[in-house]
Amino acid sequence: MPSNPLLHFITKVINIEDIKVLNYDFITDDEIVIEIQNQSKVGQCPRCGKTTNKTHQNHWYIVRDIPMSDYQVFLKVNRRQLKCTECQKVFSEKLSFVKSRRTYTKRLANKVIKEVLETDVENAARRNRMSSSEIETILKELESELLKEKPNQIKKLGIDEITQLKGGKNYAAVLVDLETRRPIALLEKRNKAVIAEYLSSLGSEILNQIEEVSIDLWIPYKSLIQEMLPNAQVVADRFHVMKQINQELDARRKQEKRAALKIKNRQEREKKLTGLTHSKYPLLKKKECLSVQEQAQIDLLKKVAPDLGEMYRNKEAIRDIFESPITSDEALDKFLEWTQGAYKLFPKSCRTISRWIDEILAYFDRRTTQGIVEGINQKIKLIKCRAYGLTNFNSFRRRVLLNWYFFC
Ligand SMILES: [Zn+2]
The missing domain is CATH 3.30.420.10 (Ribonuclease H-like superfamily/Ribonuclease H)
Incomplete structure (x- = not known):
């Protein structure tokens, strides 16, 4: 039996709450089995809720844990079966570090899954000295747990x-x-x-x-x-409303560009194209986020394609409505005013807004x-x-x- 200070040291190193190391054994050149014991002596009966410390049976089994330097680590743990002194039910004690019926610790599962997400299964297998199919098992088991989880309240x-x-x-x-x-x-x-x-x-x-x-x-x-x-x-x-507005704006930009390419007079054509080139992203941006250069691009655009300039202004105006701290009644007035002014340039978006007006106004009451x-x-x-x-x-x-x- 190893000396107590050494066991105390290993207990610190493996760092699992409420666990004491009893013994360890190098079973091969790179595998170590650490025998551990749960320090908490009592368990709560799942049937009647009474706590008990009466051991019915010891049940030793082995779970895989995260590797330690070059060693694969297995924990040999006693998951005791307890017997309720009140209702006589026999039940397994809960262990904080391993889920029931799993052959690996929770922290190993977490480490493996993170590594799979960051890299891939093969990599995670190599790093943890496991086979790909062992990794797949961990993934599948967690997935089925997640799929079973149903929310108990949604507002x-x-x-x-x-x-x-x-x-x-x-x-x-x-x-x-x-x-x-x-x-x-x-x-x-x-x-x-x-x-x-x-x-x-x-x-x-x-x-x-x-x-x-x-x-x-x-x-x-x-x-x-x-x-x-x-x-x-x-x-x-509201983001979907804005998305539609932006789509209509962008469709118009493309249309203007196609039309510009057909202009016969070279000078005129190039002037218009210079105004339209690189205008896609500035047009979609918020006015307060435009760089000096982008602002200049918008100003130029207003000269060569006034309708697009006007559409940009309208797009920003409707965003302002969404961002103003106003009531739904006030918002209704603003939307009516907006659609009247923007109908010619944004026919599709205006139709959408009028079809969805109640649901859009609900945003102003709830801000969801x-x-x-x-x-x-x-x-x-x-x-x-x-x-x-x-x-x-x-x-x-x-x-x-x-x-x-x-x-x-
Ligand atoms: Zn009981």
Whole structure:
């Protein structure tokens, strides 16, 4: 039996709360088994809640832990079976560092998954001296835990879409709890039936608690929410309103450029093209974020393409409305005024605004946006770029879920 100071030292080094090292053994050149004991003597009966320290049976088993320098580390641990003195139920004690029925510690799982997300399975296997299939097992087990996890309360829900795998034309739907800022589901399709199925799986108790749902400007979502979430106010996401305005502005810029290329007079043509070139990003930017050079570009643009200049002004004006601390009644007046002035240049956006006016105004009462969803979407896009070789939705979803688990 090794001396106590040495065991005390190893206890410090392995650094697991409430654990004492009893012994250790080098079983091969690079494998060490450390025998540990849980210091907490009592457990709580899952049936009646009474605490007990009566051991029914010792149950030793081995779990893999994070490697120590060049050694693979296995922990030999006694997960005692306790017997409740009140109701006689026999149960296994809880160990903080390992989930029940797992053959690896929580911290090993965390380390492995982070490494997989940062690099890939092969790399994580090498670093932890494990096989790829052992790593896959860890990933699958955590994924199934995450998929089983259902939120127990949602007040503000966001629904958005994301383009799926590279080159795909399909959209996946992402559902986010806007208060906790956590994605709650990634669904393979964004159609009404798929979302309805997921929502029903949450149960009516949760659905009835939802007070508002922020959506992009997609009519099927709106009718779905009205059918399934009786207490929810639909809020049109302001970023999606702005997105549509920006799209209409950009379409006009392209159109002006095509027209300019057809101008016969060379001098005139070049003058117009100089004004239009490099105008895409300045046009989409907020006026307060324009650099001096970009501002000059906008000023020039106003001269060669006055309509585009006017559209830029309109775009900034509607953004101002969204950012002003006004009531929904005041906002209604402002939108009416805006649409009257902008109808000729933004016919599509004006039609959208009038179709969604109630939901847009709801934003002014609640100030809910999907800003967070946009952020998550950006992150999913990054994952997609890195998720090299992921050709099916399930492995894509697994990556996304694991990322959320760690980094959101
Ligand atoms: Zn009991």
